[in-house]
Amino acid sequence: MKAKNNKFTETQQLISKFANALANPVRISILELLADRSCCYHGDLSAELPIANSTLSQHLKVLKDAGLIQGEINPPKTKYCINPENWGLARGLLTGFFDKKIYSYKCD
Amino acid sequence: MKAKNNKFTETQQLISKFANALANPVRISILELLADRSCCYHGDLSAELPIANSTLSQHLKVLKDAGLIQGEINPPKTKYCINPENWGLARGLLTGFFDKKIYSYKCD
């Protein structure tokens, strides 16, 4: 079945959704800081990153909408962490995508 | 050293660059079709994908600029294929990114 008829598979859409969340160096930094737990709070991240607070909130929203992180609001602070289930899903999908066999590497 | 001072590392920028190339389901489809060699030419891809030729050219350009594919022009046809070196680089970077240890999964 052609992509033309079905548009795109669920997997293709998920891969592109996760890739989109990773498609910005600020967000890569955020994920690294959260992953190694050197930051947990918005304020911690803000101190490390070269962007305004409001911009940071936007990036956190993108990551949250993609499901890669979760936030726990305890005003006036918000604690963030990696969402382990979706992190694993993203890893599996991306790994699977890149591990596919590439036939006939060279244009010939 | 803080990201704030250095802006971003080379690796962070590379990861986001590759992720950006993957951040669209059309481009995921293109890469899958090229990877399993069911398509090689612009025309083959065009027959499979629900977009105009000119839009396909744009997506191919994004993938080429990211280094994930290469094209060989033999007018009036153009043959495309995966760029194996950069494909391997992207796989390594993305895999490395996701394989990092996640400390203390849960917000607590």
Next chain:
DNA sequence: TCATTTATTCGTAAACTTACGAATAACAGA
């Protein structure tokens, strides 16, 4: 109650993305 701290939302501007059809280019073959 009022001020402080922390983070988000709002308003806005600039840049980028995605899409299309029309125009163009580049060669093969009649």
Next chain:
DNA sequence: TCTGTTATTCGTAAGTTTACGAATAAATGA
């Protein structure tokens, strides 16, 4: 040379992203 085939580039429109500062919200502590 003229025509047909294939793909790219151009021009354009609509929508999205990224960025900032100002305004707002939500609790704590004075």
